[in-house]
Amino acid sequence: MKKVIKLLIIDDDDFVSASLSDYLINKGFGVRTASNGKDGIASFEREQPSLVLLDQKLPDMEGVNVCQKILEINPNAKIIFITAYATVQYAVEAMQAGASHYLSKPFELDELSITIDMALKNVQMEGKLRVQDYEREKDRREKKLIGSSEVINRIKEQIELAAGSEATVLLTGETGVGKNVVAIAIHDLQAKRETYLTINCSAIPENLMEAEYFGHEKGVFTGAETRREGIFELSDGGTLVLDEIGDIPIHLQSKLLTALEDKTIRRIGSGRVIPVDVRVIATTNENLEEAIREKRFRQDLYYRLAVLNIHIPPLRDHPEDISEISDYFVKRFCRGPVRIPDSHIRKMMKYPWPGNVRELRNVIERAALLLQGDEIRPADLLLQDSLSSPLEKSSQKTMNIREIIPLEEVKRRHILSALRACSGNKSLTARSLGVSLSTLKRKLREMNIT
Known part of the structure; x- marks a missing residue:
């Protein structure tokens, strides 16, 4: 109505x-x-x-x-x-x-x-x-770089360096480490740029990618009933985050390189060159150097993107920040004063966190739903599987070389264990692992898991 x-x-x-x-x-x-x-x-x-x-x-x-x-x-x-x-x-x-x-x-x-x-x-x-401003402000409140370790302090220094430059930035790191948090922090320190747009390169169908990035004229293909601006035009004067840049098809990478080098774009079906002033920040959880060797990613595009390369280490490399990050999420998801027992913090610091900060956030959020009294017990929700077992055993005895499990097999077992724990629900499994549903499905295909 x-x-x-x-x-x-x-x-x-x-x-x-x-x-x-x-x-x-x-x-x-x-x-x-x-x-x-x-x-x-x-x-x-x-x-x-x-x-x-x-x-x-x-x-x-x-x-x-x-x-x-x-x-x-x-x-x-x-x-x-x-x-x-x-x-x-x-x-x-x-x-x-x-x-x-x-x-x-x-x-x-x-x-x-x-x-x-x-x-x-x-x-x-x-x-x-007003809705956009609210969502942007909400993102800024929720997506903070938390921690005081040497790792986090080094990232903060790199953020300030990137914000003082107009150079293209490449953010690398595993899924869930906080690449988008770092991108927002860089943008917020740039006073001259207001617009902040993010596009997930892996979420766009390949046949629509070029139109999504560069726009199109009316009638240039079936369904193009009006002229449409692409993401580069919409980001003019602002910051554009190309999330999961490694998923861009090779045939579009040359056009992206031209847009970055010439700071111009051309809509599909148009001969007019349109100047754009866009600060590009790209993110990826892939090894782009390996993708270059496999001819899946252009080397010249990599060098253009990685003028400033900021690598965000996985959470297991700075476990000393887990307590501070956990307290931040507890305040977000719990009403009133709530504490995490020291025994749980110790257990969480030993856990490898394959989903990194995103997984930690999800664990705290689920623990908050089960909260009784003034103690939250997130360690009870950690996935107990073969991924953590070899790590725990190695601290008690010297592992025989024959006992070492190949990394890909460890990942496979961990994903299977998570699927069983979630009764085969892939959406719930992805959230529990701290990865996107598309990433989980891709991993399942790679491992021939149906």
Whole structure:
């Protein structure tokens, strides 16, 4: 069911109010009317309409004063002034008071309709921007680089170095180590760049990749009913994060290299070159040097991306940060003061964390759901399988060379153990391992696990 848009008419001319009300009700609006400023303000506070048609001269107060009071109640409301006293001074006063549009009586109803449509489009656009700002701020609050170890301090120094430059950055590391957290930190330290966009290169179908990156003209292929800007154009003046850069097909890598070197793009079906000012940060959990040897990744593109290369080590390489990171997630997911027993912290520091910080986050979140009292017990939820067994045994005795399990077999056993623990549910298994569902499915295919 379509939502009815509320509209308030504040005008002391009963004929004008009735005429406009009938017209707008037929257009599908929910209309309320008021004949003076006091009643208009009260009606606005009660109904909270999106639009207000406001006469500039009212019996009890000036329309400018009504406009200011309405915007104090809701700064996002759109106010259209309608007046028989059309002068430049009145128009300037109306705009300074916060009006979005200004119409002079008498006016055509078509003119009013166009003005209302414009105001509604502004309402929708501002609403989307508020949602984007909220999500961006939420991401910044939630995605923090936590820790005080030498490893984390070194990464923070590299972040500051990257933020002071416009060079392309390549972030490498295993799945779940926090590459996107580092990307956001670099962007936030750059005052000149506002837009921050992320595109997951592995999530886009290969036949749509070029259009997604560079855009297309109308009618250039089936389904291209309108011209569309690509992600590079949308990121102009900002930061573009190419997540999982290693999954870009080889035939598109040359076009990406051209965009990075020339700072220009060309839409599909267009001969016009469009300049773009984009700071690119690429992330990958693959070994790109190995991909170069296997002819899956261009060497020249690698050098262009890795002007600044920041490697984020796995969580098992800095276990001293686990306590601090765990406390951060406990505060996020638990209400009230909650502590983690020291025995659990010790056990968590010995655990290898194949899913890294993402897995730690998921363990804390699940433990928070099972919380009873003021102690959270995340170590009880750690996966006990063959991955940790050899590591624990090696601390008690010297391992015979014949007992060493190949790394790929360890990964295979760990994934199978996780699948069994999650009753074969792949989505739950991926979350438990701290990897994306697409990554898990790819690993299953590589290991011939159905």
